[in-house]
Amino acid sequence: MRDELKKALRNMKNWLASEPAEFNEFVGRLLTSLPDGENDMFEPLYDYLGWKELELIVDLLSAINNGEDVKLALRYLFGV
16 A cells, blocks of 8 residues: 555544544445445445546645635636
């Protein structure tokens, strides 16, 4: 297992223990939505979430630093 993945998994697993069930389910369903994520525990959030879609989401969330960025993203993407 790659060190980057091992660190991310360890951090997420430690964090999940202190989060409500809804957050745990969100993470499980999100992972289930990815290619090869099918399992008997979680229903996918989406019928299909490919690697490009995930990359776009990661890039967007990584670029957001504060609430103003969130407002700007909502306004730019959805006119909200």
